[in-house]
Each structure stands twice: as C-alpha cells, then as structure tokens.
Amino acid sequence: xxxxxxxxxxxxxxxxxxxxxxxxxxxxxxxxxxxxxxxxxxxxxxxxxxxxxxxxxxxxxxxxxxxxxxxxxxxxxxxxxxxxxxxxxxxxxxxxxxxxxxxxxxxxxxxxxxxxxxxxxxxxxxxxxxxxxxxxxxxxxxxxxxxxxxxxxxxxxxxxxxxx
Ligand code: GDP
Ligand code: MG
Numbered sequence: 001x002x003x004x005x006x007x008x009x010x011x012x013x014x015x016x017x018x019x020x021x022x023x024x025x026x027x028x029x030x031x032x033x034x035x036x037x038x039x040x041x042x043x044x045x046x047x048x049x050x051x052x053x054x055x056x057x058x059x060x061x062x063x064x065x066x067x068x069x070x071x072x073x074x075x076x077x078x079x080x081x082x083x084x085x086x087x088x089x090x091x092x093x094x095x096x097x098x099x100x101x102x103x104x105x106x107x108x109x110x111x112x113x114x115x116x117x118x119x120x121x122x123x124x125x126x127x128x129x130x131x132x133x134x135x136x137x138x139x140x141x142x143x144x145x146x147x148x149x150x151x152x153x154x155x156x157x158x159x160x161x162x163x164x
Contacts, residue, residue, distance in 0.1 A: 002044075002051050002052050002053050003050075003052045003053070003084040003085065003163075003164045004052065004053045004055060004082055004083045004084050004085075005045075005052050005053070005054050005055070005083060005084065005085045005086075005087060005160055006054075006055045006057060006075075006078065006079035006082065006083035006085075006086050006087065007019055007054065007055065007056050007057065007087045007089060008057055008072070008075045008076055008078075008079045008086060008087070008088055008089070008103065008107075009072075009075075009088060009089035009090060009091075009100075009103075010068065010072060010090075010091070010097070010099055010100065010103075011068060012091070012094075013089045013090055013091040013094075013119055013120075014089060014091065014119040014120060014147045014148070015056055015057075015089050016056060017119075017147040017148055018087075018089065018117075018119065018145070018147040019041065019043065019054060019056040021147055021150065021153065022043065022045050022054055022153075022157075023043030023045065023054060024043075041055070041056040042054065042055055043056075047157040047158075047160070047161055048157075048158070048161055050161045050164055052084075052085075052160070052161070052164070055078075055079075055082070055083070057075040057078050057079060065099075068099060069099050069102065072099055072102070072103050073102075073103070073106065075103075076103050076106045076107055076110075077106070079107070079112070080106070080107070080110040080112055083112060084112070084113070084163065084164070085112070085113045085114075085115065085160055085163045085164075086107060086110075086112055086113065086114045086115070087115050087117050087156075087160070088103065088104065088107055088114050088115065088116050088117065088139070089117050089119050090116070090117065090118050090119065090134055090137075090142075091118075091119055091120050092118050092119065092120050092121050092127050092130050092131055092134075092144070093120045095130065095133060096133050096134055096136060096137065100137060101137060104116075104137040104138065104139050107139060108138065108139050113163045114139050114140065115140070115143060115156070115159055115160065116134060116137060116139050116140050116141070116142045116143060117142075117143050117145055117156060118131045118134050118142045118143065118144050118145070119145055119146065119147055120146060120147075120148070121144040121145060121146050121151065121152065122146045122148065122149045122151070124144065124151065124152075127144070128144060131144045143155065143156050143159060
C-alpha cells in the first residue's frame with residue numbers, strides 16, 4: 001500500500017491550508033467518534049511519480065493550553081503509529097513555543113522520519129533569519145514554506161518522497 005504522510009502541529013500554524021493545497025479536491029473525512037479529536041482527513045497526493053496518502057490530524061479547535069497540548073500529543077501519537085513520514089508544522093510568525101518543543105521530543109523518540117516545516121515564510125528574504133531559531137528543536141534542518149503563498153512546497157515534497 002501507499003506510504004502515509006501525517007501533518008501535525010499546533011492549532012493555527014497552517015496545517016489545513018497546507019493539506020488543502022496538496023489535496024486539491026481529493027479529500028475524504030474519516031470520523032471515529034463524534035467530537036473526538038481522532039477524526040482524520042485523508043487525501044491522495046502524487047509528486048514526482050510517487051503516490052502517498054496525506055493525513056491531516058487537526059480535529060476540534062482546543063481553547064486552552066492544556067487541551068492544546070493533550071491534543072498535540074494525541075496527534076503526534078497518531079502520526080507515530082500510522083505514518084511513514086511526519087510533517088511537523090511550525091509558524092515563523094509566532095516563533096518557537098514551548099508546546100513545539102514538547103511535541104518535538106515525542107516525535108524524536110519515535111524514530112520515524114520527521115520533517116520540520118516552518119510555515120508562513122511569505123517572504124523568504126525577510127523571514128529566513130527567523131527560521132534558524134527552529135534548529136533549536138533538535139529534529140533537523142527547518143524547511144521554510146508559505147502554504148498561503150505556495151512558496152517552498154516543491155522543495156518540501158522533494159524531501160518527503162526521499163523517505164519512501
Ligand atoms: P491549522 O489550525 O494548523 O489547520 O491552520 P489553518 O490552515 O487553519 O490556518 C490558520 C491561519 O493561518 C489561517 O488564517 C490561514 O489563512 C493562515 N495561514 C496559513 N498558512 C499561511 C501562510 O503561509 N502565511 C500566512 N501569512 N498565513 C497563513
Ligand atoms: Mg486545521
């Protein structure tokens with residue numbers, strides 16, 4: 001079967017924007033239990049003659065830091081359990097935050113391939129210096145993208161399919 005690529009990260013970093021960009025109209029929603037955060041959205045994606053299944057693990061919108069963190073842990077666990085490659089999305093505008101580091105710790109211990117994606121780099125000249133901060137997560141080289149402006153997406157996908 002096809003490799004599975006899971007998107008994880010804090011609320012509002014742009015996971016769904018990236019997912020929708022890559023998915024086009026080939027989206028299907030899989031709900032386990034109403035209101036439970038394990039709802040997942042799948043899409044079939046092709047890049048450079050390679051097919052993969054993309055999963056957005058977004059779920060409900062949490063309203064407190066505790067819930068955000070527990071939901072991120074759950075997302076990370078889904079990704080660790082099911083994915084061949086994990087796209088860990090962060091936000092250059094908000095910078096590195098504590099919950100990013102906590103999820104990075106979980107992902108690192110899984111020994112699954114993790115690509116550290118820094119989103120909202122809408123202007124590569126202006127924001128690139130801020131991207132280097134994300135090296136401090138200790139899970140590899142940050143990949144700058146702008147899901148909204150479609151920048152860096154091809155380079156990111158090149159890195160994804162290298163792991164298949
Ligand atoms: P999610 O909660 O991680 O799924 O994030 P969303 O995809 O819903 O995006 C959250 C907000 O960030 C929305 O207002 C998006 O329009 C915005 N956003 C997403 N990607 C980008 C980007 O590349 N640049 C900027 N400036 N905003 C973005
Ligand atoms: Mg979302």
